[in-house]
Amino acid sequence: MFDDLSLVFNYTLVHATLRASTPILYATxxxxxxxQADILNIGVxxxxxxxxxxxVTVSYFSGSWLLALAAAVLVGTAISAVMAVAHLRYxxxxxxxxxxxxxxxxxxxxxxxxxxxxxxxxFYDKAIVPLPRIHLAFTDGNEILRSLFSDYSLxxxxxxxxxxxxxxLLYRTVWGLRLRSVGLNPLAAETAGIPVFRKKFExxxxxxxxxxxxxxxxxxxxxxxxxxxxxxxxGFMGVxxxxxxxxxxxxxxxxxxxxxxxxxxxxRLQSLGLPPQFILMIPYVATIAVLALxxxxxxxxxxxxxxxxx
Amino acid sequence: xxxxxxxxxxxxxxASCLFxxxxxxxxxxxxxxxxxxxxxxxxxxxxxxxxxxxxxxADFGVEVKVMxxxxxxxxxxxxxxxxxSGYDLVLACSTQIAELVDKHAADFSxxxxxxxxxxxxxxxxxxxxxxxxxxxxxxxxxxALFTTRTEIPGVNDKKIIGWVGGMDIPVLHDFLVGYEQGAxxxxxxxxxxxxxxxxxxxxxxxxxxxxxxxxxxxxxxxNVASNTGNGILEAASDTxxxxxxxxxxxxxxxxxxxxxxxxxxxxxASYELVKDVxxxxxxxxxxxxxxxxxxxxxxxxxxVMKEAxxxxxxxxxxxxxxxxxxxxxxGEIKVxxxxxxxxx
Numbered sequence: 209m210f211d212d213l214s215l216v217f218n219y220t221l222v223h224a225t226l227r228a229s230t231p232i233l234y235a236t237x238x239x240x241x242x243x244q245a246d247i248l249n250i251g252v253x254x255x256x257x258x259x260x261x262x263x264v265t266v267s268y269f270s271g272s273w274l275l276a277l278a279a280a281v282l283v284g285t286a287i288s289a290v291m292a293v294a295h296l297r298y299x300x301x302x303x304x305x306x307x308x309x310x311x312x313x314x315x316x317x318x319x320x321x322x323x324x325x326x327x328x329x330x331f332y333d334k335a336i337v338p339l340p341r342i343h344l345a346f347t348d349g350n351e352i353l354r355s356l357f358s359d360y361s362l363x364x365x366x367x368x369x370x371x372x373x374x375x376x377l378l379y380r381t382v383w384g385l386r387l388r389s390v391g392l393n394p395l396a397a398e399t400a401g402i403p404v405f406r407k408k409f410e411x412x413x414x415x416x417x418x419x420x421x422x423x424x425x426x427x428x429x430x431x432x433x434x435x436x437x438x439x440x441x442x443g444f445m446g447v448x449x450x451x452x453x454x455x456x457x458x459x460x461x462x463x464x465x466x467x468x469x470x471x472x473x474x475x476r477l478q479s480l481g482l483p484p485q486f487i488l489m490i491p492y493v494a495t496i497a498v499l500a501l502x503x504x505x506x507x508x509x510x511x512x513x514x515x516x517x518x
Numbered sequence: 519x520x521x522x523x524x525x526x527x528x529x530x531x532x533a534s535c536l537f538x539x540x541x542x543x544x545x546x547x548x549x550x551x552x553x554x555x556x557x558x559x560x561x562x563x564x565x566x567x568x569x570x571x572x573x574x575x576a577d578f579g580v581e582v583k584v585m586x587x588x589x590x591x592x593x594x595x596x597x598x599x600x601x602x603s604g605y606d607l608v609l610a611c612s613t614q615i616a617e618l619v620d621k622h623a624a625d626f627s628x629x630x631x632x633x634x635x636x637x638x639x640x641x642x643x644x645x646x647x648x649x650x651x652x653x654x655x656x657x658x659x660x661x662a663l664f665t666t667r668t669e670i671p672g673v674n675d676k677k678i679i680g681w682v683g684g685m686d687i688p689v690l691h692d693f694l695v696g697y698e699q700g701a702x703x704x705x706x707x708x709x710x711x712x713x714x715x716x717x718x719x720x721x722x723x724x725x726x727x728x729x730x731x732x733x734x735x736x737x738x739x740x741n742v743a744s745n746t747g748n749g750i751l752e753a754a755s756d757t758x759x760x761x762x763x764x765x766x767x768x769x770x771x772x773x774x775x776x777x778x779x780x781x782x783x784x785x786x787a788s789y790e791l792v793k794d795v796x797x798x799x800x801x802x803x804x805x806x807x808x809x810x811x812x813x814x815x816x817x818x819x820x821x822v823m824k825e826a827x828x829x830x831x832x833x834x835x836x837x838x839x840x841x842x843x844x845x846x847x848x849g850e851i852k853v854x855x856x857x858x859x860x861x862x
Contacts, residue, residue, distance in 0.1 A: 215734045215735070216734075218733075220733035221733075224726075224729065224730065224733065227729075327558070327559040328557045328558050328586060329556065329557030329558060329559035329560055329564075329586075329719065329745045330557075330559055330560070330719075330721055330745050330748050331559070332748060332752065355733075426722075430722065431721065431722055431725055431749060431752060432752060432756075433721055433748060433749075433752065435719070435720070435721045435722070435745065435748070436557065436588070436719070437588075437719075438720075438721070440720055440722070440723075471726065472726075472730065475713065475726050475727050475729075476730045476733070476734060478712070478713040478714070478727070479680065479711035479712060479713045479727075479730065479731050479734060480711070481712065484686050484713065484714035485686070485716075488714075488716040
């Protein structure tokens with residue numbers, strides 16, 4: 209039994225956790241940006257899916273991951289611009305807009321997969337150029353070091369950089385302060401001379417950029433293919449992680465790591481003969497647990513805040 | 519509001535006329551509908567079924583319609599829609615659809631159903647099942663032999679092999695039973711890691727499970743997962759390890775990383791079913807089993823791997839597999855079957 213446990217919990221779990229948490233992390237960052245301006249961006253799933261499709265298509269035809277990334281970002285921005293116009297200019301409910309984008313993305317990518325790439329289900333080809341992998345030559349001799357530090361896809365370490373960059377932007381710059389004030393109290397922000405509409409629009413566009421990158425990572429970093437509905441709820445898990453962290457990038461990242469960890473442990477437990485039905489439940493159980501934790505903390509905070517006023 | 523609904527009704531009428539026209543004017547060629555529990559493009563089970571139909575189109579000029587969906591809620595309506603719209607033969611390709619045929623075949627007594635990968639007994643249904651346990655036996659034996667060849671790059675010294683399946687359904691257990699027996703036959707100490715992705719349509723899940731098995735010491739993993747398997751094969755090529763393909767010859771997808779593929783001639787099954795209808799020899803209430811002896815299952819000749827590995831290629835594995843193939847054929851080796859998979 210101890211032998212078996214060491215097959216589940218060993219050093220390779222670190223790499224696996226980081227890899228599995230990264231797609232969720234980019235989705236979370238997408239949501240955090242807009243959440244800080246009080247916009248719940250559940251369209252992230254659809255943005256990612258379109259970005260993933262675009263990235264694979266452009267990479268396949270052009271042979272350049274840079275162009276593919278740019279195209280994915282462009283698509284993400286375009287979609288979020290549509291969402292921004294619908295929500296901000298025409299006052300549509302953001303939840304409805306987001307759902308519409310998700311459903312549209314599912315259908316459009318399926319349609320284009322057949323029309324542009326001439327296949328259905330999934331598309332892969334040797335001509336698809338993936339995002340670069342960082343191979344550290346000095347770790348070659350040591351299996352443990354190599355697993356821990358080497359062979360990450362470019363966007364995996366970059367995602368962690370983004371976490372801290374976004375945290376700094378939100379909590380240490382004037383831009384972030386103004387953005388948060390727009391989210392917390394738009395009336396006060398407007399009174400203070402902050403252009404609320406423009407600020408919200410701006411941040412929606414930025415979230416489209418990150419959402420596009422999330423998609424590109426999913427199809428060119430995490431894998432090297434496009435599959436129908438390949439996001440498979442990862443965008444929603446990103447939303448959950450964002451709630452877990454209350455919009456704070458670092459805390460939300462921890463939520464993503466929990467998801468990545470449970471997923472990786474689940475994959476390992478299964479191969480030891482545990483019933484797959486239970487293992488496949490893990491991501492969903494983890495989501496509920498993570499959200500319950502976040503809610504418990506939030507209500508505790510509110511209770512404390514209320515009693516302090518008395 | 520009233521005007522709007524009138525417009526909708528009018529549009530529906532026009533649309534139904536458009537769709538109805540070809541059905542009325544051209545009922546000469548035999549019409550075949552293929553109902554899948556997934557999508558074409560899996561380079562595996564579903565594509566194999568379609569390849570058989572392509573040959574049937576070329577040979578008999580039949581008309582083919584394919585209904586794809588990964589959503590279980592759609593499968594039943596797809597099947598009923600095809601049965602109800604005048605197709606001569608409705609092919610139910612996969613165990614899950616077979617169960618639905620069992621439920622509805624009596625309602626459409628004038629339609630003939632061909633079932634692949636499931637056994638349904640009804641006067642208008644002919645079923646073909648495969649002895650995937652026999653083919654997997656060979657795959658398991660090949661994997662168990664391969665995992666000890668540490669001179670081949672990417673092969674470790676642990677006697678661990680892997681197996682990743684799609685949905686947890688009886689036919690996959692039939693694969694698994696054979697695979698495990700094959701591995702044990704070569705070396706009782708070989709450990710087989712087993713995972714189910716829970717879906718045939720999530721390559722990322724397949725990749726994650728396969729990478730986990732590689733991390734746990736497996737160096738060769740068998741794919742039995744349709745579209746999910748695309749991720750399994752990708753994991754092999756990403757990490758410089760090995761996989762075994764399934765259904766179609768997948769050896770060439772990532773040359774040098776796929777030792778062999780367990781062929782399951784779904785294409786032969788779909789072709790034969792269409793041929794039966796065209797020639798008028800379609801007999802209901804029958805279940806045909808295709809095993810190693812009838813060429814329904816088997817391994818590839820590993821030629822792609824041979825070319826990729828050059829002189830490091832373990833020729834003795836291939837020889838041993840050929841020897842085992844003959845023994846299974848002659849009945850000298852009896853391959854266990856999964857009791858939960860209904861064969862007749």
